[in-house]
Amino acid sequence: MAEVVEVHKDWSGSFPSGKKITVVFVIGGPGSGKGTQCAKIVSHFGFTHLSAGDLLREEVKSDTEQGTMIKNLMHEGKLVPSEIIVRLLLKAMLASGNDKFLIDGFPRNEENREAYEKIIKIEPEFVLLIDCSREEMERRILHRNQGRDDDNMETIRRRFEVFQQSTLPVIQHYEKMGKLRRLWVDFQLRCF
Ligand SMILES: Nc1ncnc2c1ncn2[C@@H]1O[C@H](COP(=O)(O)OP(=O)(O)OP(=O)(O)O)[C@@H](O)[C@H]1O
Ligand SMILES: O=c1ccn([C@@H]2O[C@H](COP(=O)(O)O)[C@@H](O)[C@H]2O)c(=O)[nH]1
Numbered sequence: 802m803a804e805v806v807e808v809h810k811d812w813s814g815s816f817p818s819g820k821k822i823t824v825v826f827v828i829g830g831p832g833s834g835k836g837t838q839c840a841k842i843v844s845h846f847g848f849t850h851l852s853a854g855d856l857l858r859e860e861v862k863s864d865t866e867q868g869t870m871i872k873n874l875m876h877e878g879k880l881v882p883s884e885i886i887v888r889l890l891l892k893a894m895l896a897s898g899n900d901k902f903l904i905d906g907f908p909r910n911e912e913n914r915e916a917y918e919k920i921i922k923i924e925p926e927f928v929l930l931i932d933c934s935r936e937e938m939e940r941r942i943l944h945r946n947q948g949r950d951d952d953n954m955e956t957i958r959r960r961f962e963v964f965q966q967s968t969l970p971v972i973q974h975y976e977k978m979g980k981l982r983r984l985w986v987d988f989q990l991r992c993f
Protein backbone atom coordinates (compact mmCIF):
# COMPACT_ATOMS: atom_id res chain seq x y z
CA MET A 802 0.00 0.00 0.00
CA ALA A 803 2.82 2.41 0.91
CA GLU A 804 4.21 2.25 -2.64
CA VAL A 805 0.78 2.85 -4.11
CA VAL A 806 0.13 5.84 -1.85
CA GLU A 807 3.50 7.25 -2.87
CA VAL A 808 2.48 7.30 -6.53
CA HIS A 809 -0.51 9.41 -5.56
CA LYS A 810 1.60 11.79 -3.47
CA ASP A 811 3.89 12.55 -6.43
CA TRP A 812 1.13 12.62 -8.99
CA SER A 813 0.63 16.10 -10.42
CA GLY A 814 -2.23 15.09 -12.70
CA SER A 815 -0.13 15.00 -15.87
CA PHE A 816 2.27 12.51 -17.43
CA PRO A 817 6.00 13.41 -17.57
CA SER A 818 6.15 13.19 -21.40
CA GLY A 819 3.64 16.03 -21.69
CA LYS A 820 2.16 14.12 -24.66
CA LYS A 821 -1.55 13.49 -25.08
CA ILE A 822 -2.37 10.22 -23.33
CA THR A 823 -4.77 7.84 -25.06
CA VAL A 824 -6.80 5.44 -22.95
CA VAL A 825 -9.16 2.74 -24.20
CA PHE A 826 -11.13 0.69 -21.68
CA VAL A 827 -11.85 -2.93 -22.62
CA ILE A 828 -14.80 -4.35 -20.73
CA GLY A 829 -16.68 -7.63 -20.95
CA GLY A 830 -17.95 -10.49 -18.84
CA PRO A 831 -15.63 -13.02 -17.20
CA GLY A 832 -13.97 -15.16 -19.86
CA SER A 833 -15.38 -13.13 -22.76
CA GLY A 834 -11.88 -12.77 -24.29
CA LYS A 835 -10.72 -9.35 -23.09
CA GLY A 836 -7.11 -10.45 -22.58
CA THR A 837 -7.07 -12.36 -25.87
CA GLN A 838 -8.38 -9.42 -27.92
CA CYS A 839 -6.07 -6.94 -26.13
CA ALA A 840 -3.03 -9.03 -27.07
CA LYS A 841 -4.09 -8.85 -30.74
CA ILE A 842 -4.69 -5.08 -30.60
CA VAL A 843 -1.35 -4.44 -28.87
CA SER A 844 0.60 -6.35 -31.50
CA HIS A 845 -0.82 -4.10 -34.24
CA PHE A 846 -1.28 -0.67 -32.66
CA GLY A 847 1.50 -0.15 -30.09
CA PHE A 848 -0.67 0.16 -27.01
CA THR A 849 0.47 -0.95 -23.57
CA HIS A 850 -1.94 -3.58 -22.29
CA LEU A 851 -2.78 -3.20 -18.61
CA SER A 852 -5.01 -5.95 -17.25
CA ALA A 853 -6.53 -4.81 -13.95
CA GLY A 854 -6.90 -8.47 -12.91
CA ASP A 855 -3.23 -9.20 -13.70
CA LEU A 856 -2.09 -6.16 -11.69
CA LEU A 857 -4.09 -7.45 -8.73
CA ARG A 858 -2.72 -11.00 -9.15
CA GLU A 859 0.82 -9.50 -9.05
CA GLU A 860 -0.10 -7.64 -5.86
CA VAL A 861 -1.33 -10.91 -4.32
CA LYS A 862 2.17 -12.37 -4.82
CA SER A 863 3.59 -9.73 -2.45
CA ASP A 864 3.31 -11.25 0.97
CA THR A 865 1.50 -8.27 2.52
CA GLU A 866 -1.75 -7.62 4.37
CA GLN A 867 -3.09 -5.88 1.29
CA GLY A 868 -2.10 -8.83 -0.90
CA THR A 869 -4.01 -11.21 1.36
CA MET A 870 -7.07 -8.96 1.35
CA ILE A 871 -7.03 -8.83 -2.47
CA LYS A 872 -6.56 -12.60 -2.71
CA ASN A 873 -9.61 -13.22 -0.52
CA LEU A 874 -11.80 -10.78 -2.45
CA MET A 875 -10.77 -12.29 -5.80
CA HIS A 876 -11.40 -15.80 -4.51
CA GLU A 877 -14.95 -14.72 -3.66
CA GLY A 878 -15.38 -13.02 -7.05
CA LYS A 879 -15.84 -9.65 -5.32
CA LEU A 880 -14.39 -6.30 -6.33
CA VAL A 881 -11.32 -4.80 -4.72
CA PRO A 882 -11.69 -1.24 -3.31
CA SER A 883 -11.50 1.34 -6.11
CA GLU A 884 -8.63 3.31 -4.65
CA ILE A 885 -6.34 0.26 -4.71
CA ILE A 886 -6.95 -0.65 -8.33
CA VAL A 887 -6.85 2.95 -9.57
CA ARG A 888 -3.50 3.53 -7.91
CA LEU A 889 -2.09 0.27 -9.29
CA LEU A 890 -3.19 1.36 -12.77
CA LEU A 891 -1.64 4.80 -12.36
CA LYS A 892 1.63 3.30 -11.15
CA ALA A 893 1.75 0.93 -14.15
CA MET A 894 0.91 3.74 -16.60
CA LEU A 895 3.68 5.96 -15.25
CA ALA A 896 6.18 3.07 -15.23
CA SER A 897 5.46 2.08 -18.85
CA GLY A 898 6.66 5.33 -20.45
CA ASN A 899 4.07 4.79 -23.21
CA ASP A 900 1.28 7.21 -24.06
CA LYS A 901 -1.34 4.69 -25.31
CA PHE A 902 -3.05 2.31 -22.92
CA LEU A 903 -5.55 -0.49 -23.27
CA ILE A 904 -7.02 -0.94 -19.82
CA ASP A 905 -8.52 -4.42 -19.63
CA GLY A 906 -11.23 -5.34 -17.12
CA PHE A 907 -11.76 -1.85 -15.68
CA PRO A 908 -13.89 0.01 -14.60
CA ARG A 909 -15.94 -2.79 -13.04
CA ASN A 910 -18.45 -0.53 -11.28
CA GLU A 911 -19.55 3.09 -11.09
CA GLU A 912 -17.39 3.69 -8.05
CA ASN A 913 -14.31 2.51 -10.01
CA ARG A 914 -15.21 4.87 -12.84
CA GLU A 915 -15.64 7.82 -10.47
CA ALA A 916 -12.36 7.08 -8.67
CA TYR A 917 -10.55 6.89 -12.02
CA GLU A 918 -12.08 10.20 -13.10
CA LYS A 919 -11.06 11.81 -9.83
CA ILE A 920 -7.49 10.48 -9.67
CA ILE A 921 -6.25 9.71 -13.21
CA LYS A 922 -8.64 12.07 -15.00
CA ILE A 923 -7.91 10.89 -18.57
CA GLU A 924 -11.15 10.52 -20.48
CA PRO A 925 -11.17 7.23 -22.45
CA GLU A 926 -11.18 7.65 -26.25
CA PHE A 927 -13.77 4.88 -26.34
CA VAL A 928 -14.82 1.78 -24.46
CA LEU A 929 -14.62 -1.58 -26.20
CA LEU A 930 -17.22 -4.05 -25.03
CA ILE A 931 -16.36 -7.68 -25.73
CA ASP A 932 -19.87 -9.04 -26.00
CA CYS A 933 -20.23 -12.78 -25.50
CA SER A 934 -22.99 -15.10 -24.34
CA ARG A 935 -22.85 -16.42 -20.81
CA GLU A 936 -22.77 -20.04 -22.04
CA GLU A 937 -19.70 -19.34 -24.17
CA MET A 938 -17.95 -17.34 -21.41
CA GLU A 939 -18.50 -20.20 -18.97
CA ARG A 940 -17.24 -22.75 -21.48
CA ARG A 941 -14.11 -20.68 -22.13
CA ILE A 942 -13.29 -20.21 -18.44
CA LEU A 943 -13.74 -23.89 -17.70
CA HIS A 944 -11.37 -24.79 -20.55
CA ARG A 945 -8.80 -22.10 -19.77
CA ASN A 946 -6.52 -24.16 -17.53
CA GLN A 947 -4.40 -21.27 -16.26
CA GLY A 948 -4.70 -22.40 -12.65
CA ARG A 949 -6.61 -19.28 -11.65
CA ASP A 950 -8.01 -19.51 -8.13
CA ASP A 951 -11.27 -17.86 -9.29
CA ASP A 952 -11.90 -20.22 -12.24
CA ASN A 953 -14.21 -22.54 -10.26
CA MET A 954 -17.99 -22.84 -10.60
CA GLU A 955 -18.85 -21.08 -7.34
CA THR A 956 -16.62 -18.05 -8.02
CA ILE A 957 -17.60 -17.97 -11.70
CA ARG A 958 -21.28 -17.66 -10.65
CA ARG A 959 -20.41 -14.74 -8.35
CA ARG A 960 -18.31 -13.05 -11.08
CA PHE A 961 -21.27 -13.22 -13.47
CA GLU A 962 -23.51 -11.64 -10.82
CA VAL A 963 -21.00 -8.81 -10.27
CA PHE A 964 -20.83 -8.26 -14.02
CA GLN A 965 -24.62 -8.02 -14.29
CA GLN A 966 -25.17 -5.89 -11.20
CA SER A 967 -22.11 -3.65 -11.15
CA THR A 968 -20.50 -3.52 -14.61
CA LEU A 969 -23.64 -3.16 -16.74
CA PRO A 970 -24.33 0.33 -15.30
CA VAL A 971 -20.82 1.37 -16.39
CA ILE A 972 -21.49 0.02 -19.89
CA GLN A 973 -24.79 1.91 -20.00
CA HIS A 974 -23.05 5.09 -18.87
CA TYR A 975 -20.58 4.94 -21.76
CA GLU A 976 -23.32 3.95 -24.19
CA LYS A 977 -25.22 7.12 -23.24
CA MET A 978 -22.05 9.16 -23.82
CA GLY A 979 -21.68 7.63 -27.32
CA LYS A 980 -18.34 6.07 -26.34
CA LEU A 981 -19.28 2.38 -26.49
CA ARG A 982 -17.99 0.13 -29.30
CA ARG A 983 -19.22 -3.46 -29.31
CA LEU A 984 -17.29 -6.47 -30.51
CA TRP A 985 -19.36 -9.65 -30.81
CA VAL A 986 -17.17 -12.67 -30.29
CA ASP A 987 -19.59 -15.54 -30.63
CA PHE A 988 -22.70 -16.30 -32.62
CA GLN A 989 -24.99 -16.96 -29.68
CA LEU A 990 -27.09 -14.60 -27.58
CA ARG A 991 -25.57 -11.37 -26.33
CA CYS A 992 -24.44 -11.09 -22.70
CA PHE A 993 -27.42 -8.83 -21.87
N1 LIG B 1 -12.67 -15.80 -29.82
C1 LIG B 1 -12.38 -16.85 -29.06
N2 LIG B 1 -12.77 -18.09 -29.43
C2 LIG B 1 -12.49 -19.16 -28.65
N3 LIG B 1 -11.84 -19.10 -27.48
C3 LIG B 1 -11.44 -17.89 -27.06
C4 LIG B 1 -11.69 -16.71 -27.82
N4 LIG B 1 -11.21 -15.65 -27.13
C5 LIG B 1 -10.67 -16.14 -26.01
N5 LIG B 1 -10.79 -17.48 -25.97
C6 LIG B 1 -10.33 -18.37 -24.90
O1 LIG B 1 -11.21 -18.16 -23.78
C7 LIG B 1 -10.48 -18.14 -22.56
C8 LIG B 1 -10.75 -16.79 -21.86
O2 LIG B 1 -10.14 -15.77 -22.63
P1 LIG B 1 -9.47 -14.51 -21.91
O3 LIG B 1 -8.58 -14.99 -20.82
O4 LIG B 1 -8.90 -13.67 -22.98
O5 LIG B 1 -10.79 -13.84 -21.30
P2 LIG B 1 -10.93 -12.63 -20.28
O6 LIG B 1 -12.12 -11.85 -20.71
O7 LIG B 1 -9.65 -11.89 -20.17
O8 LIG B 1 -11.28 -13.42 -18.96
P3 LIG B 1 -11.20 -12.91 -17.45
O9 LIG B 1 -12.25 -11.88 -17.26
O10 LIG B 1 -11.51 -14.12 -16.64
O11 LIG B 1 -9.81 -12.38 -17.24
C9 LIG B 1 -9.02 -18.38 -22.92
O12 LIG B 1 -8.73 -19.74 -22.73
C10 LIG B 1 -8.94 -17.99 -24.39
O13 LIG B 1 -7.94 -18.72 -25.06
O1 LIG C 1 -10.89 -3.51 -11.67
C1 LIG C 1 -10.88 -4.66 -11.17
C2 LIG C 1 -10.46 -5.77 -11.90
C3 LIG C 1 -10.48 -7.00 -11.32
N1 LIG C 1 -10.89 -7.15 -10.03
C4 LIG C 1 -10.86 -8.48 -9.37
O2 LIG C 1 -10.03 -9.37 -10.09
C5 LIG C 1 -10.79 -10.50 -10.54
C6 LIG C 1 -10.28 -11.02 -11.83
O3 LIG C 1 -10.35 -10.02 -12.83
P1 LIG C 1 -10.17 -10.43 -14.38
O4 LIG C 1 -10.38 -9.17 -15.17
O5 LIG C 1 -11.20 -11.46 -14.65
O6 LIG C 1 -8.79 -10.96 -14.52
C7 LIG C 1 -12.24 -10.01 -10.53
O7 LIG C 1 -13.18 -11.06 -10.43
C8 LIG C 1 -12.23 -9.13 -9.27
O8 LIG C 1 -12.24 -9.93 -8.11
C9 LIG C 1 -11.31 -6.06 -9.31
O9 LIG C 1 -11.70 -6.16 -8.14
N2 LIG C 1 -11.30 -4.83 -9.90
Ligand SMILES: [Mg+2]
Binds near residue numbers: 835836852854906
Ligand atom coordinates in the same frame (compact mmCIF):
# COMPACT_ATOMS: atom_id res chain seq x y z
MG1 LIG D 1 -8.45 -11.50 -18.47
